[in-house]
Amino acid sequence: MGRSKEVNLNECKMVVPLNTWVLISNFKLAYNLLRRPDGTFNRHLAEFLDRKVPANANLVDGVFSFDVLIDRGTSLLSRIYRPATAEEPQPNIAELEKPVTAEVVPVIIFFHGGSFAHSSANSAIYDTLCRRLVRLCKAVVVSVNYRRAPENRYPCAYDDGWTALKWVNSRPWLQSQKDSKVHIYLAGDSSGGNIAHHVALRAIESGIDVLGNILLNPMFGGQERTESEKRLDGKYFVTLRDRDWYWRAYLPEGEDRDHPACNPFGPNGRSLEGIKFPKSLVVVAGLDLIQDWQLAYVEGLKKAGQEVKLLYMEQATIGFYLLPSSNHFHTVTDEISKFVSSDSIKTIGERIMQCIGPLLCVDYVCLFKCFLG
Amino acid sequence: MVLYDSATLGGSCSGSSSSSSSSKPPPLQQRQQTQQDIDGLLAGAGYRVRSSELRKVAQRLERLETAMVNSPADLSQLASDTIHYNPSDLASWVDSLLSEFTQPPTCPSEFIMDPETNQTVVSDAWTTAEPHMPQVHQNISYQQQSLNNQLTVDNQLTVVTAMEEDSGIRLVHMLMTCAECVQRGDFSLATSCLEDMQGLLTRVNTVCGIGKVAGHFIDALSRRIFQGIGGGSINGGSAYENEILYHHFYEACPYLKFAHFTANQAILEAFDGHDCVHVVDFNLMHGLQWPALIQALALRPGGPPLLRLTGIGPPSPDGRDSLREIGLRLAELARSVNVRFAFRGVAASRLEDVKPWMLQVNPKESVAVNSIMQLHRLLGSDLNRNSPIETVLSWIRSLNPKIMTVVEQEANHNQPGFLDRFTEALHYYSTMFDSLEACTVQPNKALAEIYIQREIANVVSCEGSARVERHEPLSKWRTRLSGAGFRPLHLGSNAYKQASMLLTLFSAEGYSVEENDGCLTLGWHSRPLIAASAWQAVSDGTADFPA
Numbered sequence: 001m002g003r004s005k006e007v008n009l010n011e012c013k014m015v016v017p018l019n020t021w022v023l024i025s026n027f028k029l030a031y032n033l034l035r036r037p038d039g040t041f042n043r044h045l046a047e048f049l050d051r052k053v054p055a056n057a058n059l060v061d062g063v064f065s066f067d068v069l070i071d072r073g074t075s076l077l078s079r080i081y082r083p084a085t086a087e088e089p090q091p092n093i094a095e096l097e098k099p100v101t102a103e104v105v106p107v108i109i110f111f112h113g114g115s116f117a118h119s120s121a122n123s124a125i126y127d128t129l130c131r132r133l134v135r136l137c138k139a140v141v142v143s144v145n146y147r148r149a150p151e152n153r154y155p156c157a158y159d160d161g162w163t164a165l166k167w168v169n170s171r172p173w174l175q176s177q178k179d180s181k182v183h184i185y186l187a188g189d190s191s192g193g194n195i196a197h198h199v200a201l202r203a204i205e206s207g208i209d210v211l212g213n214i215l216l217n218p219m220f221g222g223q224e225r226t227e228s229e230k231r232l233d234g235k236y237f238v239t240l241r242d243r244d245w246y247w248r249a250y251l252p253e254g255e256d257r258d259h260p261a262c263n264p265f266g267p268n269g270r271s272l273e274g275i276k277f278p279k280s281l282v283v284v285a286g287l288d289l290i291q292d293w294q295l296a297y298v299e300g301l302k303k304a305g306q307e308v309k310l311l312y313m314e315q316a317t318i319g320f321y322l323l324p325s326s327n328h329f330h331t332v333t334d335e336i337s338k339f340v341s342s343d344s345i346k347t348i349g350e351r352i353m354q355c356i357g358p359l360l361c362v363d364y365v366c367l368f369k370c371f372l373g
Numbered sequence: 374m375v376l377y378d379s380a381t382l383g384g385s386c387s388g389s390s391s392s393s394s395s396s397k398p399p400p401l402q403q404r405q406q407t408q409q410d411i412d413g414l415l416a417g418a419g420y421r422v423r424s425s426e427l428r429k430v431a432q433r434l435e436r437l438e439t440a441m442v443n444s445p446a447d448l449s450q451l452a453s454d455t456i457h458y459n460p461s462d463l464a465s466w467v468d469s470l471l472s473e474f475t476q477p478p479t480c481p482s483e484f485i486m487d488p489e490t491n492q493t494v495v496s497d498a499w500t501t502a503e504p505h506m507p508q509v510h511q512n513i514s515y516q517q518q519s520l521n522n523q524l525t526v527d528n529q530l531t532v533v534t535a536m537e538e539d540s541g542i543r544l545v546h547m548l549m550t551c552a553e554c555v556q557r558g559d560f561s562l563a564t565s566c567l568e569d570m571q572g573l574l575t576r577v578n579t580v581c582g583i584g585k586v587a588g589h590f591i592d593a594l595s596r597r598i599f600q601g602i603g604g605g606s607i608n609g610g611s612a613y614e615n616e617i618l619y620h621h622f623y624e625a626c627p628y629l630k631f632a633h634f635t636a637n638q639a640i641l642e643a644f645d646g647h648d649c650v651h652v653v654d655f656n657l658m659h660g661l662q663w664p665a666l667i668q669a670l671a672l673r674p675g676g677p678p679l680l681r682l683t684g685i686g687p688p689s690p691d692g693r694d695s696l697r698e699i700g701l702r703l704a705e706l707a708r709s710v711n712v713r714f715a716f717r718g719v720a721a722s723r724l725e726d727v728k729p730w731m732l733q734v735n736p737k738e739s740v741a742v743n744s745i746m747q748l749h750r751l752l753g754s755d756l757n758r759n760s761p762i763e764t765v766l767s768w769i770r771s772l773n774p775k776i777m778t779v780v781e782q783e784a785n786h787n788q789p790g791f792l793d794r795f796t797e798a799l800h801y802y803s804t805m806f807d808s809l810e811a812c813t814v815q816p817n818k819a820l821a822e823i824y825i826q827r828e829i830a831n832v833v834s835c836e837g838s839a840r841v842e843r844h845e846p847l848s849k850w851r852t853r854l855s856g857a858g859f860r861p862l863h864l865g866s867n868a869y870k871q872a873s874m875l876l877t878l879f880s881a882e883g884y885s886v887e888e889n890d891g892c893l894t895l896g897w898h899s900r901p902l903i904a905a906s907a908w909q910a911v912s913d914g915t916a917d918f919p920a
Contacts, residue, residue, distance in 0.1 A: 018427050019412050023420070025434045026463060029470075032441060033452040042452060044870040048888050049460045051419020054901065057530040066532040067899050075882050077533075077898055095546070096532060122899050124419030145899075323414045 012236050015287065015315050017325040023125075024319045028237050031118065035245050041117055041150050051124040057091060059084050063131045064091045067122075070167045074147065076160050078167075079121045081134045081141040099173040106139040106183050106340045107174050108214075109164055109199075111146060113190030115219060115246040116157060121145035125322050132324070133187070136333050137340040142168055146195065150249035154261050157191070157250075161199035169208045185212045185340055186278070189321065191250075193218025193282075197264060197297075200278050210278040214336055217285050217318055218294055221247055222263040223256050226292035236287040236317045243290065263293070265300030272304035279307035281339045283332055285316035311335055420463045433467045440474045447474050457866040459891040529846075530785075532800050533807075533900045540577045544570065544587050545799070551594055552795040560598055567595050585810075586803040589826045590795075593833035600834070612687040612695075618827070619658055621820035625812040626805075627880045628903045631872055631895045632745050633662040635905040636778035638868045640741045641669050643776035643907075647739040648678045653732055653772075655724060655747040657684030660699040662745070664706055671710035679713045683732050688720040696720060725751060725761035729768040740774040748850075749781055752843040766857040770910045776862060781850060783894055783904040786832045787843040798832045801902065808897035811881030847892055847904045859908040863891035 013021055030049050034042045055065040065081045084091065085101060110133065112119050112126040119126060121143040130141045146160035165184070168174060174182045186196040193215035203210050221243060233240045244257075251259050258266045265271075280301060284294045301308040313320065316328040324330070412424045422430055441448045455473055460466050551566035570591050577584040623629040644650045650670075654662070663682060670677040682703065689695045696718025707714030721727045724747055734740055751762040769777060784801045788794050805825060812818045831842040845853075851861070872886045872893060887894045887901060894901035 013431070018431060019415050019422075022422065022427060022431050022434065022463070023415060023418055025431070025438070026420070026467075029434065029437055029441065030460075032448070036452070044873050045452070045457065045866055047873070047886070048457060048866045048869040051461060052887055052899075053419065054529060054531040054899065055533070057532045058528055066534060068534050069898055075898070079899075095542070096534065097542070124417065128417040322418065325414055 012317070015236075016317055016320070017323070020320065020323045020325055023323060024237050024317070027118075027319070031242070034118075035242065039150060039245070039248055041249065043151065046118060050119060052120065052122045053124045053127045054122070055079055057096060059091060061131070061135070063134045064096075065127070065131075066096045070144075071160075071163050074160065074163075076147075076163060077121065077145040078164055079127070079130070079143045079145070081130050081143070083134050083138055083140075097171070097173045099175070100140065101177065102138075103178045104176045104183060105174070106137055106185055106211075107168055108133060108137065108139045108141045108185045108187050108340070109161075109168055109196075110141050110143045111157075111161060111186075111188030111192030111195040111199075112143060113188065113192045113217075113219075114148070115242075116149040116191040116194075116250040117246060118148070129189075129322065132333070133336070136337050139185075139340060140174060149246070153249070153253075154251055154259075155198075157195050158198045158202065158261075161186075161195045162202050165199055165203060165208060165210075181209070184208070184210050185214060186210055187214035187216070187336075188218070189216035190318070191219045191246075192216075194220060194261070198261065201264075204275055204277065212278050212339060213280040214339060215280060215282045216321055216332070217283060217288055218297065219246075219290070220262060220264065220293040220297050221257045221290060222266050222293060222296075223258045226290075228292040229289050232287065232289035232291075236289070238289055238318055240289065265296060269300070272301065272306055275304070275306075277301070277304070277306045279309075279339075281309050281311065281335060283311045283313065283321075283335075285318055285320060285328075286312060286314035287317045309335070309339070415463075419461060421461050422463050426464055430464050430467060433464070433471060437467055437471050440471065444474060455866075458863040460888065461890055530797060530800070531900045533804050533898045534583075540573060541584050544573050544577055545583055547573065548587060548590055548594075548799060549792075549796065552792050555594065555597060556791040563594070563598055567591065567598065583799075583803050586799070586806045586829075589802070589829050590799060590833065592826075593830045596830060597834035612689065616658055616695075618820055618824035620661070621817045622824040623661055625814065625817040625821035626809055627876055627884060628895060629661070629745070630875070630879060631886075632780040632903065632905060634665065634875060635864065635868055635872055635893055636743055636745065636780060636907075637662065637666045637669065638871060639778050639862065639864060639907040640666060640743065640776055641673070643741060643862070644670070644678060644739060645673075647775070649681075649735070649738045650678045650741065650775075651681040651683065651734060651738040652741045652743060653683045653685070653734075653774075655685050655742070655744040657686045657696060657699055657718070660684065660703050662743070663703055667703065667707050667712055667714070668710060671707075671712045677710075677712040679715075680707065681715045681717070681738065683717045683719060685719045685721060685724070685727055687722050694718065723750075723761075725765060727765075729772060732772070734772050740772050742769050742772070742774045742777040744778065745780045746782065748779060749787070749843045749845060750841045752787055752845065753838050753840060762853070763857065766854070766859075770858050773910050773912070775909065777859065777908040777910075778905070779850065779854070779908060780903060780905045781847075782844040783846055783896070783901045784844040785846050785849075787845050795833060798829060800900075802829050804897050804900045805902055808883065808902075811883060847889060847894070847906065850904075850906070851890075854908055858911050860911050861891050862907040862909050864888075864893045864905065864907060869893060 016024070034046045034049075036042065055067045057064050057066050062084045063081055064084070065079055067077050067079050070076045070078050080096075082091070082096075082100075110126075110130055112121060112123065114123075121127075122145070126143060130143050133139060133141050142164065144161060144164040146164075147156040149157075165186070168184060169182050171182065176183050186200055188194070188196040196213050196215055197218065200210050200213050225240070229240055229243075232238075247257050247262055251257070251262060257263060258268050260266070260269045263269060280298075282294065282298050282301075284291050284298075288294070295310075298308055298310045311332060313328045313331070316326070320326055320328045321332055324333075410423045410425055412422050412427060415422050441451070451470060451473055455470070457466065458469065547566055547570050551563050551570065554560070554563035554566060570587070574584075574588055574591065577587065619629075640652065652663075652666070654660075667680065670680060682700070684696055684700065686696050697716075700716030700718055704714050704716055717733065719727060719731050721731075748762065748765075751760075751765055753761075782801075785797050786794055786801070788797070802825060806822070809818060809821060809825075812821070828842050831840060832844075835841075855861075866888075869886060869888055872895065876884050876886065876895075883898055885896050885899060887896065889901070889904070892904055892906040894904045896902045
């Protein structure tokens with residue numbers, strides 16, 4: 001503890017809005033209480049402290065939600081979020097699973113973050129985030145309440161993700177009118193991003209089409225200590241020590257961080273060359289200490305000839321997308337919206353409106369020129 | 374078919390969804406934000422922090438981090454032994470943790486710049502040592518009750534479904550249609566609906582989910598249609614019958630056990646240090662709640678107090694004094710563990726008939742009032758007199774109890790519109806029936822189902838004074854109790870942990886305990902079904918005892 005740590009605290013405060021700083025610091029300190037040095041986890045206290053919200057079949061800001069038990073055997077729940085539509089401005093309680101009516105409805109299977117150990121589908125921060133995704137992408141969002149570490153190690157989270165993918169793919173009411181197929185995207189933040197990748201992997205040989213992966217600050221790692229890990233350790237809410245703890249809690253006992261779950265393109269990984277892998281949108285926060293692993297992931301996809309777009313947010317920290325109080329947030333939501341909608345038929349007008357959305361004032365003439373010029 | 378009155382949601386479901394609204398907090402939070410200065414974005418994350426206090430909370434978080442880094446021993450104690458309360462109130466949670474450290478932490482360097490306003494914050498706040506204020510968790514003085522409701526959304530409808538086959542969905546549709554006909558007064562259409570449903574029922578999976586409970590709702594609807602709304606004869610079962618059903622409900626699923634041990638834990642803590650204690654139980658039944666408390670009091674450090682128990686219950690019809698019989702059994706138990714014990718039974722057919730003088734509360738005693746699913750029965754209003762709930766709450770308050778434990782069904786079954794009530798009940802009870810599936814012991818399960826079935830019948834087929842199952846959600850009880858001069862006593866992480874652990878002992882997977890603003894709820898598959906809370910009378914210096 002010397003001067004340098006204090007300086008770092010100040011730097012940290014200067015790059016995030018105050019309320020975001022309060023939120024993430026609160027998580028950081030609470031989580032410090034939950035991780036025990038012996039590798040066990042204080043689950044009771046974790047659940048007590050986690051702020052949860054129930055589903056709400058009544059519309060709130062154009063979105064309603066309900067929980068579905070996808071698999072009785074593992075008590076696997078998912079929370080489904082649906083938008084109100086022009087044809088169905090009020091959800092009918094008897095028909096929560098009424099067929100979607102649009103030509104194309106993206107269905108985003110969302111895996112919440114929490115480093116495999118924290119949070120749930122009904123955590124307030126993720127309920128709020130999923131509702132935003134619905135409004136943003138005019139999508140149905142299915143948030144999976146996967147089993148968590150350390151009580152449930154690899155591959156439980158991936159198994160649950162896979163169960164959810166199969167479930168979503170087989171719902172007739174989620175099929176888009178255009179082709180009677182479910183238009184599936186996989187998305188997740190932190191550990192959820194890692195899960196999205198691995199579930200997409202499983203989908204490859206199965207014949208289930210995943211249209212795209214959206215990875216927000218995905219959790220990857222490896223045995224080696226990278227430059228970003230050394231440089232940013234402890235500087236912006238996250239330490240290497242806690243990262244190591246979570247991997248030890250998730251990976252099978254005795255495995256190291258070069259296990260392919262953690263390091264998919266590492267020494268034990270597998271090349272995706274020639275494989276039909278979905279296009280990916282990967283968001284990396286410039287102040288996230290594991291960014292070198294995330295960038296290596298992007299490189300791994302590129303080298304295998306896969307379509308990937310990297311969004312590198314220089315001054316962003318982990319969790320920046322939880323509260324929409326930063327510019328990073330709007331840039332990212334913009335990109336996500338484009339990523340998901342680029343598969344549907346859009347008029348030029350609709351594309352313009354999509355861009356205009358987050359802006360407060362706009363020079364229409366200028367925009368038109370950009371599009372047509 | 375429009376089911377929901379969008380006006381009740383404050384106009385938030387105008388049906389239009391705009392992609393640009395992602396940066397705005399929802400209207401409900403916005404209104405409250407301007408009133409209360411609560412940060413809307415943090416509210417969306419489940420935390421209640423005043424915007425004006427953000428900086429202070431940030432500073433405290435930093436101090437807490439420094440303290441945690443400086444004293445790892447304290448940290449592990451903080452992690453294992455400390456009882457946490459009401460995490461939504463972030464400021465008080467951080468303060469309570471700070472007060473756990475044995476020494477005030479050394480302050481880190483000052484918060485230099487607020488990135489939002491680019492203003493330099495005065496650094497004095499850091500260097501001035503704040504007085505070390507240990508907090509007595511039991512009686513944390515709490516911000517106004519209006520803050521309690523910041524994060525709860527009124528008019529919430531929680532639905533958990535399982536994979537249903539098509540006829541299950543059709544059945545739900547028809548139930549809703551029938552209920553809507555009933556609300557409109559179109560009984561002939563309702564009757565033909567009923568017939569269709571009876572037919573459909575034979576083809577539906579009645580093992581779990583909606584199918585299981587549909588039959589009971591069909592019965593309740595036909596009762597309402599054919600016998601009229603006073604026809605609550607299903608409730609006219611004898612007190613003895615009710616007790617049997619209650620006992621089996623107690624055994625078959627954890628709801629009542631959760632109610633009892635959560636209330637007992639809170640009562641035990643409230644009685645700490647008191648030598649003369651008096652528990653008033655609003656519905657004694659077989660006294661199932663009390664052996665555990667008696668034993669816990671027997672074992673408490675410093676020895677047990679003198680315990681008086683006053684049990685309220687319906688009069689026995691056949692000359693038996695069932696209340697006294699229960700009292701005798703409890704007295705025997707108390708004797709066997711050396712707890713001085715006295716029992717008194719108060720027979721009353723309705724709670725509102727009880728007068729405080731009947732309880733014979735001694736001014737020197739510490740009183741605990743225990744109400745397990747009784748208060749909602751007082752919500753039927755008789756326009757000619759004071760509403761019973763107000764009368765009862767007022768005399769409870771006059772007793773100045775050390776604690777009042779309240780457990781209620783977490784449901785909105787007292788809405789004025791029949792269809793709304795019906796819909797809510799359909800989802801509530803289908804979730805509850807689903808949870809019962811985990812119980813395999815007979816006849817517990819079958820009789821427990823009948824117990825629940827009676828509740829359903831009352832909610833659906835009765836009105837006026839016959840309708841006693843007027844369940845209201847926690848948010849409404851908070852407003853009501855705060856308005857009646859009570860303030861919440863928070864149930865903490867120790868009660869939470871105990872509840873969680875006992876659940877894993879007793880029950881199947883699928884049950885979940887949640888903390889909700891100082892209260893605990895027990896639910897099935899993420900839907901809270903029962904809520905436990907604790908209260909104390911706000912002292913206004915004019916506490917009076919009945920003559």
